Amino acid sequence: xxxxxxxxxxxxxxxxxxxxxxxxxxxxxxxxxxxxxxxxxxxxxxxxxxxxxxxxxxxxxxxxxxxxxxxxxxxxxxxxxxxxxxxxxxxxxxxxxxxxxxxxxxxxxxxxxxxxxxxxxxxxxxxxxxxxxxxxxxxxxxxxxxxxxxxxxxxxxxxxxxxxxxxxxxxxxxxxxxxxxxxxxxxxxxxxxxxxxxxxxxxxxxxxxxxxxxxxxxxxxxxxxxxxxxxxxxxxxxxxxx
Amino acid sequence: xxxxxxxxxxxxxxxxxxxxxxxxxxxxxxxxxxxxxxxxxxxxxxxxxxxxxxxxxxxxxxxxxxxxxxxxxxxxxxxxxxxxxxxxxxxxxxxxxxxxxxxxxxxxxxxxxxxxxxxxxxxxxxxxxxxxxxxxxxxxxxxxxxxxxxxxxxxxxxxxxxxxxxxxxxxxxxxxxxxxxxxxxxxxxxxxxxxxxxxxxxxxxxxxxxxxxxxxxxxxxxxxxxxxxxxxxxxxxxxxxx
Numbered sequence: 001x002x003x004x005x006x007x008x009x010x011x012x013x014x015x016x017x018x019x020x021x022x023x024x025x026x027x028x029x030x031x032x033x034x035x036x037x038x039x040x041x042x043x044x045x046x047x048x049x050x051x052x053x054x055x056x057x058x059x060x061x062x063x064x065x066x067x068x069x070x071x072x073x074x075x076x077x078x079x080x081x082x083x084x085x086x087x088x089x090x091x092x093x094x095x096x097x098x099x100x101x102x103x104x105x106x107x108x109x110x111x112x113x114x115x116x117x118x119x120x121x122x123x124x125x126x127x128x129x130x131x132x133x134x135x136x137x138x139x140x141x142x143x144x145x146x147x148x149x150x151x152x153x154x155x156x157x158x159x160x161x162x163x164x165x166x167x168x169x170x171x172x173x174x175x176x177x178x179x180x181x182x183x184x185x186x187x188x189x190x191x192x193x194x195x196x197x198x199x200x201x202x203x204x205x206x207x208x209x210x211x212x213x214x215x216x217x218x219x220x221x222x223x224x225x226x227x228x229x230x231x232x233x234x235x236x237x238x239x240x241x242x
Numbered sequence: 243x244x245x246x247x248x249x250x251x252x253x254x255x256x257x258x259x260x261x262x263x264x265x266x267x268x269x270x271x272x273x274x275x276x277x278x279x280x281x282x283x284x285x286x287x288x289x290x291x292x293x294x295x296x297x298x299x300x301x302x303x304x305x306x307x308x309x310x311x312x313x314x315x316x317x318x319x320x321x322x323x324x325x326x327x328x329x330x331x332x333x334x335x336x337x338x339x340x341x342x343x344x345x346x347x348x349x350x351x352x353x354x355x356x357x358x359x360x361x362x363x364x365x366x367x368x369x370x371x372x373x374x375x376x377x378x379x380x381x382x383x384x385x386x387x388x389x390x391x392x393x394x395x396x397x398x399x400x401x402x403x404x405x406x407x408x409x410x411x412x413x414x415x416x417x418x419x420x421x422x423x424x425x426x427x428x429x430x431x432x433x434x435x436x437x438x439x440x441x442x443x444x445x446x447x448x449x450x451x452x453x454x455x456x457x458x459x460x461x462x463x464x465x466x467x468x469x470x471x472x473x474x475x476x477x478x479x480x481x482x483x484x
Contacts, residue, residue, distance in 0.1 A: 018280040019272040026265035026290065036416045038260040041292035045317065048268065050283035075287065079317045174278045 008043065009237045012081025012104070014072045016048040017055065017065075017088035018173050021204035021226065023048075025087035028230045042237040045079040047072040055090035056135035066094050073102055083107060083236045085229050089132055089202045093139040107232050109225055110145045113200050116228040117151075120221050122198055124150030129191030129220070131184065132202035133169060134161055142202050154196045156187055172205035180209035185217050192219040201225055250285065251479045254323025254346070256314045258290040259297065259307075259330035260415050263446035263468065265290075267329035270472045284479040287321040289314040297332035298377035308336050315344060325349060325478045327471050331374055331444045335381040349474050351467055352387045355442050358470040359393075362463050364440055366392030371433030371462070373426065374444035375411060376403050384444050396438045398429055414447035422447075423455035434461040443467055 011029075015022025026046060035041045049072055053063040069091065076084055083105045086092065092109055099106045117128060128151050130142040137143075143153040156165055164187045168180040184206055188199045200223040201207045207224040253271075257264025268288060277283045291314055295305040311333065318326055325347045328334065334351055341348045359370060370393050372384040379385075385395040398407055406429045410422040426448055430441045442465040443449045449466040 016280065016283070016285065019283045019286075020269065023265060023268035023272055026268055026288070027262065030261040030265055031417055035292075038258065038292040038294070038296070038415055041258070041261045043258065043293060044261075044288075044290045046268070046286075046288040046290065047321070048286045048288065050277075050280040051285055052280070054280070075321045078320060079289070173280055175273055 008080060009082050009239075010080045011042055011044040011233050011237055012076030012079070012084040013044055013046040014069065014076060014084055014086045014091070014098075015046050015088070016050040016072075017052055017086075017091055018205060019048050019050045020172065020175070020208060021087050022046060024208055025085075025204070025226050025230060028226050029233060032227065032230050033234055042234065045076055045081055047075045052091075055088070055093065056133050059093070059135045059138060065091065066097055069094060069098055073098060077103060083233070085109075085233050087204050087226060087229055089141065089204060089225060090135045090139075092141050093135060105236070107229065107236065109229050110142055110202075112228040112232040113142075113202065113223050113225050114146065114149065114151075115232065116223045116225075117198060117200070120198060120223070122151075125152075126197050127152040127154055127195045129154045129188065129194075129196030129199035130202045131156070131165060131187060131191075131199060131206055134166060136202055137161070142200060154191050154194050156191070160187060160190065168209060169203055169205045172209050177209050177212050180205075181213035184209050185213060188218050188220070188222065196220060198223060250322060251324050251481075252322045253284055253286040253475050253479055254318030254321070254326040255286055255288040256311065256318060256326055256328045256333070256340075257288050257330070258292040258314075259294055259328075259333055260447060261290050261292045262414065262417070262450060263329050264288060266450060267327075267446070267468050267472060270468050271475060274469065274472050275476055284476065287318055287323055289317045294333075297330070297335065298375050301335070301377045301380060307333065308339055311336060311340055315340060319345060325475070327351075327475050329446050329468060329471055331383065331446060331467060332377045334383050335377060347478070349471065349478065351471050352384055352444075354470040354474040355384075355444065355465050355467050356388065356391065356393075357474065358465045359440060359442070362440060362465070364393075367394075368439050369394040369396055369437045371396045371430065371436075371438030371441035372444045373398070373407060373429060373433075373441060373448055376408055378444055379403070384442060396433050396436050398433070402429060402432070410451060411445055411447045414451050419451050419454050422451035426451050427455060427459050430460050430462070430464065438462060440465060
């Protein structure tokens with residue numbers, strides 16, 4: 001991949017949050033790229049640092065993930081990354097600090113999810129369900145960005161987060177992916193019954209679990225934020241504007 | 243992960259050959275690690291460069307992959323990698339040049355496959371089938387290392403390579419994984435009929451295809467070299483000797 005100046009377009013991936021989601025992002029990046037040979041695929045460098053302090057705990061007063069994230073950004077830039085993606089929704093709570101001084105575009109996962117909603121035929125005015133970590137919802141990463149553009153966001157309540165969503169995300173991080181399907185599917189259907197015409201899987205662990213179960217068990221189209229981010233990265237690598 | 247000196251144990255992964263195999267390696271590395279939280283997983287940096295010149299063509303007089311591979315080694319070392327794995331069997335034809343001056347251990351995929359054969363109950367004296375690219379077989383990467391330790395290697399003949407194995411590997415690289423199952427399963431069974439008690443999938447694209455089909459269609463145990471390499475990397479990261 002070269003840009004209009006003949007330079008390289010190497011994609012940087014700030015990952016490890018969790019490591020399974022990062023690996024899955026790399027797989028989807030490859031499978032969603034139109035390519036007949038290795039050489040037509042996108043050069044990429046993945047910094048997978050699972051030691052980054054837990055993002056949800058940081059908001060509750062725990063150690064900040066920012067120093068570890070900035071270190072990863074430095075590794076990716078030194079490796080030649082020309083744009084960076086972060087396959088972790090919650091980490092976007094630190095997006096502004098990461099984007100400042102990155103020196104290269106950092107593609108925002110919520111923007112790529114909104115682009116995916118539009119590809120599904122959605123438009124402002126539509127109600128959209130959002131599943132995510134407690135931190136993603138508390139920071140209003142999706143609600144604010146959706147509502148600023150005229151969409152309505154519907155999210156789980158506190159009890160649902162505690163009983164369904166948070167435990168399911170923990171199961172994926174513990175490699176118990178199969179067990180996480182039922183509570184997440186139940187929650188997606190509850191959001192649909194409250195009016196959501198589509199549900200954004202706004203935590204990169206959630207698609208891993210939802211994809212392990214029967215797709216016909218869920219009443220509305222799902223937006224997989226791993227795929228949305230991968231498609232935006234491919235567009236950048238193939239010469240589009242970030 | 244820290245070593246006995248309190249330093250970090252960051253795994254370097256020289257990948258992109260092909261990119262799907264690298265991504266799959268990252269997934270298997272994660273799933274094979276005993277961990278209940280993100281933070282217990284192994285920090286890793288993946289350099290996925292699909293532009294590395296084709297290894298099989300290089301042996302037929304095409305451009306050498308070595309400069310691109312050495313560049314990747316440099317990126318991984320600069321990122322802090324304390325050991326390096328290469329999830330591509332054929333690239334091990336350049337192992338000696340890569341290992342010299344690496345400054346850190348480079349785990350050899352054939353050694354990790356032999357360790358896997360032993361875990362399956364195998365021992366020197368046993369006949370082992372090997373599937374791989376034409377280059378891997380021509381360079382005798384498996385045959386020499388197996389035979390030096392007293393095992394017998396059985397490989398496809400030239401016609402079988404041309405009609406079954408080489409086209410199947412191309413299908414995986416073109417994201418047509420499902421179609422690659424039948425020819426590879428057929429070839430594994432032919433090696434079993436010739437006396438192989440186990441078959442090593444000595445090309446990282448092959449397990450991707452074999453795993454997409456029915457396991458009971460193959461008569462002997464298979465050694466997945468992606469998993470073998472991941473297990474050796476985990477042992478290193480957790481403090482073992484490389």
